[in-house]
Amino acid sequence: MQGMLERNRITTVTKPDVSNMSLCIENVKKAVLSNLQGPSDPTDYHQLMGRLHAAKAKLPKIYQETVASPFIKELDELGQQGFTEILIQDPSRTRAAGLMLDIAQSILQNGEGYNVLATDAFQEIVSDLYDGFLSAEDRQGIKEPDLSIIPALVKWGAPENGPYTWPADATAVFKVQAAIVSLPPAHATNGLMAWSSIPHEVCGHDILHADLGLLQELANVVRNRLNSENIGQGLPDYWASRIDETASDVLGVLNLGPAAAIGLVGYFRGMNAAFSGRAQLRNEGPARDPHAADILRGYLGAYATALLEFDQAGAWAEIIESETDKDFSNIKLNGRAIDANTAKRSARIVAESIMKTKL
Template sequence: MAAHADGAHPRRRCPLSSWATSHGTFAQPCGPARPSRPMKQWTHDAPLRIVCTCWEVLMARTEKGRKVARGGTPAGRTAVRRTRNGALGESESQGVDIRNLPACIQDIVLAAQDTDPGPPEPLDYHQLRGRIEAARVTLPPLYRDEVLVPFLRILDKLGSQGFAEVLLRDPTREREAGLVIDAAHTILQNGENYQLVATDAFEEVVSDLYDGFLSAEDRRNVKPPDRGVIPPLVKWGSPQFGPYTWPVDVTRSVLGMGAGIVSLPPAHARVGLLAWSAIGHEVGGHDILHADDGLPEELAIAVNEHLQAGKLASLGHYWSERIDETASDVLGILNMGPAAGIGLIGYFRGLNLAFRGEGRLRNGGRASDPHPAGILRGFLAAYVVARLRFDHAAEWSQVILNEVRMDVVPEELVLAGKKVDPEDARRSAELVAEVIVSSKLNALEGHSLGSIQTWRNSDEEKVQEMRRLLVSGLGALPDAVTEGIYAAHLVAAGVTAALAAEADVRRIFDRMIRLLKQMHDRNPSWGPLFIRHRSDVAPHFLYPYPRHRV
């Protein structure tokens, strides 16, 4: 992202600024760290666009000494970091098979090096308005009212001249023009069937995270969210930015839309399976955390106090300043199980291999990076998995922990300019996992995030059932199979199947996408009724009658 010499983006007025009520001016995507302040005064200053690829990975693209150029020849598997005895950096425990992790990492490298820009920008105002109007019938009623109609209203207020001025003011598409163009793409790509199968598949994965934490079924005995949030619309494009999101508070304040926007590089429609386990929660966590008033602030205070009590005060400050991204990682694992944890590690290793030539997690974390350092996120994943409620949680946690430990480089472990002991880093992640998963929060009426959503033996059974479908190559999902199965189960099945020895990653990915598309076609939120979340339509039975067999 381009920035001025002082590290801040210029703040300029534009034709949209009169409607940007809550932000007024456009904040930078990943700006400098907030100044230190007492934790009780902590507030969330949401960026206009949240870029979910690690800041240092993005910066690595400009390094002259990188070993793999974007779009160049893929690095071989030998570039993956090796252990001290020369074996590839992989772990295996009884019942947990990740021997194909190097191939999955290489799959991410191929996706990262793909420069497909996606569909062209809709720059003609009159053509754009006509295409948006034509797309009206393709969206379900909920998204017509919350997204399409408000966007048309903004286009009408801008007019042809105002629309052209917005585009001229933001030639790099990092601010107001980027938001407007992306909003148009979310409607057009859905309405005009761009990457039809992959688009619907990705929409289903993103929707499932929202369903898991905000639906009426999962929030029994917990008040409804303070802010009604519907899942974001997805789009493909802007590979130079990697994965990113425009959160709903931005789309609402600037465009009047009731849903956020999620963007992925177009290559991820074809390749990069592990990204599907890591990106959905990355780009969705912000809206979920802010659906309940005071939740992120309460989590930040709890994390800071807990680490201070554990004599890790400086790390408490580091983690709490990055509570949105930290809690988003936790939400993803609670929703998708251990596949999200190991997937995150493989995904970041692949990005670092593509852009830096070294396939390991980053140990350093800049003060300006809103994400915790990669090595901390790996430790966090291991300890969140350990707190899940299924029989193999400890086993999976140890496998993930072994992988993270292989990537630790003590002399590089510098967080926000301060050298950190590896053991302190590990302990801090363990404490953060405990706080975010188990703390009873006032914002949730005394409930914890882990009590609303977690991973159980029943989820593992569904994953095994889906793995058999993916490996066998059977076609459609029968109704008897899809009952009680969600996108998280299918992606977890795809990840664990691809990680197993001698798996065909590309074939599993293709089958996973097609089955997710079938699942999306049956999602009631995309039907003719106004249904926010799939699980909102769930009967409460008086007596557990045995189900009739068909």
């Protein structure tokens, strides 16, 4: 009997506990409001080249070969004039100049030991997630990605942009063979719920962009499935046109588990609290936003979690859906009101389509 009690005690599953959600949200809000900046952009060409050569030697060999060496060679061929022209042509640093400087920052921050403990932890998580996706054991019968089989190199910066990544199809412009992923510097020590966004970037965008044609195929699958289920109100095109962000949310859940979904809810509440004073998921989805409305992303995460195969999947899905329900008011997408049942049903179909369709 004693042995049976011990075995029962070992196998008892505790109910998921999110009672500290409000503290996590407040922590995110404080981190976002701190607006902590990372290292300044290295815009002096000759100084940058010297720093890159020195930092290169401190990187793991794989990143020396796939990131630092090809990037340094590209900058050398550009010369000071070409480098300066890129900076002038992209003053907002959202296109080529932003990409170029972010690649440089990833090499410098890792090579020069910026925020070393947090940077190493960030890189370790990225590598574990990406290596797990690429492992031979997990990919039996599935081809390797077309563009990159190397985990992204990490950096800190651009807090106003939140977490983001330059996938391998973007970094290839500078002959770099890995993605670059960034978190706001404040999240090195604060607002740690932001770290739950990492699989969205690394196992989402970076993987989706490493397989040529995958995004379009997924968009077609989602649109066709929603149409076949008679989901109207513009939702088939709404979801399909946001497939990059939508599929990244689902892939984040697939690779990290429910933490990716509940973390998204808490992180968005914290950011919205910082920007608008309201710690709630937004119910409105503007036409120009490449992301689905926050409220839909909460439901998408819940339904993706429900499809996972582990003992507490159902319990976690209920909690994530319940948390999302707390912020529900009136969903409006592209200026059009959407009834709650149709919106939730569409999110469930999208999650299932992305997770279960053989591509």
